[in-house]
Amino acid sequence: MHYVELVAILAVLQFIAFGALTGRARARSGLKAPAVSGDEGFERMYRVQMNTLEVMIAFLPALFLAAKYWSPTWAAGLGAVYLVGRLLYWRAYVANPAKRGLGFLLSMLPTMVLAIGALVGICRALAGAGA
Numbered sequence: 001m002h003y004v005e006l007v008a009i010l011a012v013l014q015f016i017a018f019g020a021l022t023g024r025a026r027a028r029s030g031l032k033a034p035a036v037s038g039d040e041g042f043e044r045m046y047r048v049q050m051n052t053l054e055v056m057i058a059f060l061p062a063l064f065l066a067a068k069y070w071s072p073t074w075a076a077g078l079g080a081v082y083l084v085g086r087l088l089y090w091r092a093y094v095a096n097p098a099k100r101g102l103g104f105l106l107s108m109l110p111t112m113v114l115a116i117g118a119l120v121g122i123c124r125a126l127a128g129a130g131a
Contacts, residue, residue, distance in 0.1 A: 004067040009058060014086055015056055018049045021090075044097060048090045055086075055107055062114035069121020077112040085110070099109030 022045045029039035036046055059082055067075035087107025090101040 001067060001072045003076035004063060004064060004072045004079065005097075005126065007076045007083065008063060010083055011056060011059065011079070011086075012064075015052050018045075018052050018090065022046050031074060041094075044094050047097075051089070052086055053087045058115060059107075059111045062111055062118055065118035066114040066121065068118075070117055075114060076077075078114055082107050090092075092118050108120040 002056055022042070024041040025045040026033070029042040031039050031042050038044055046125075053101075059079075063079050063082075066078075085103050087103070089100055089103025089107060092101075092103050
């Protein structure tokens with residue numbers, strides 16, 4: 001289970017790093033809060049941060065629940081793919097948003113597999129509890 005916890009905290013730290021990069025992009029752009037548009041470089045980094053938050057809301061519970069019902073090593077492995085996917089997403093989106101597809105896929109696919117795995121595990125446990 002420690003690998004699952006490691007992946008979870010790395011996901012949180014990755015999100016915090018994206019937030020710091022967004023703050024740096026805001027400072028470089030001269031864009032004053034609360035504005036979130038007006039500088040393309042800032043807007044790209046801001047979208048990376050917000051999209052990561054949107055996906056992480058599904059990823060973290062799916063990670064822990066899948067690890068509860070299936071192999072924690074398997075869940076952590078999928079979580080590692082998520083982390084690499086977010087890294088690729090960030091690099092691609094900042095350089096050219098049209099090229100973000102691989103990074104998006106490598107973060108959404110593990111999240112979906114973990115969520116479906118968790119759901120199947122919960123249903124199996126409920127079916128076994130009723131027997």
